[in-house]
Amino acid sequence: MTKKEFKICFESWFDNVRNYIYYRCGDSDLATDITQDAYLKLWEKDFEYHPNKTKGLIYKIARELWISGHRKSSKFQKTELSLHYVDNSIQPSEQLEYKELKCTYEKILAELPENQREVFLMNRMEQLSYKEIAERLELSVKAIEKRMSLALAFLRKEINHE
């Protein structure tokens, strides 16, 4: 892989990978470190560059760094998400409403199993299609649909319950 290709990899996927790890661990600094390490590994191992394969690969390297290095530690037994709502154009009263909604979602999403949460948030927050998610996680579209429907069922149940 040339330096130019490496730069392309970084520009195209860094944000997505970092968010992906964040969805899994709920810790922004750790997600940043893991993603940086993953890119360094990608460079050191000198894999050949194929746009689609490399995309799956960088997700995989990052995921493995997370799973093997951190997930087991007691700090991550319970995930805590904290997201930012960034639209200022709406009314103050609505803003408050959205803030409440955000808190509700943060709480419920934190309870969702990791593999459902990652798929749900990749779809909703980054507007990735099921096919795009499937490519990145090297899974079938069917598997993504399954996780998505489980996540939706869970959310529906919890939100109505509130």
Added chain:
Amino acid sequence: MNKNPNISDEDEFSFFENLKVPHNRPKEDIWEELAKSIDKEPQQKKSTVFQLKWIKVAAAVILLIGIGSLSFMRIYSIDITSQKGEFTEHILPDGSQILLNAETSISYHPYWWSFSRELEMEGEAFFEVKKGNKFQVNSANGSTQVLGTSFNIYARNDEYTVYCRTGKVRVSHVNSTQILKPGDYTLLIGNELEKSIITEDEAISWKLGKFIYNTTALDKVFDDFERQYGVNIKVKNSDIYNLNYTGMFDRNISAEEALEMICLTFDLDYEKISNFTYVIQ
């Protein structure tokens, strides 16, 4: 469908679109750090590629040696043959014993023995098999499988008989199969294996150094005789082959004494032509 009384599906989508993960460090900082560390490393990269090549070569060589020795183990075989008039004892790699009767041959793969206990045999032999995996004896007319036991196989010409002394033995010929328990005896009749009754002394008489015949065709008796004493017997009048002999004698007595015993039964005469040739009249 509303998930929350206060928000529509559409709003929910735009709500999520406006949600962002709050990251402290901007992407640009990270690229700068990465760019620094990757500029440091060009030499190291070459050596890992180089190593990888050698690992591949080494793996290929090891694989070739492995395949080579495996196929040698598979193909290499030992043949053991006992001559006329002699018994041979052979111990297989797992400690199982084979006692070969006169004019019998076996063949097996000694280095493959631990993977598959299988051997070829023609003639007659007594097996004392150590317990273990399947032990299989193949002959032209059938095959016998056991786990650990002792048994006798007679496989000459068209004849195939098996006597089980201890343990359990499975005998098969084409589609016909018999399971033998201690004391059972089976013989090939046409294309079918059939159970029959025999005493242990009869079945493995040769091993005990005895000849035991129970209404046995005379030509078979003489065949046996030739094998055991390593002599030739010629018959002037082949009609006597229709006679059946019943009797018993010890292996210790000389060929002449034994021949005399047989001839006496049928009122026949024999003549010694040379050291190893007799003619029956």
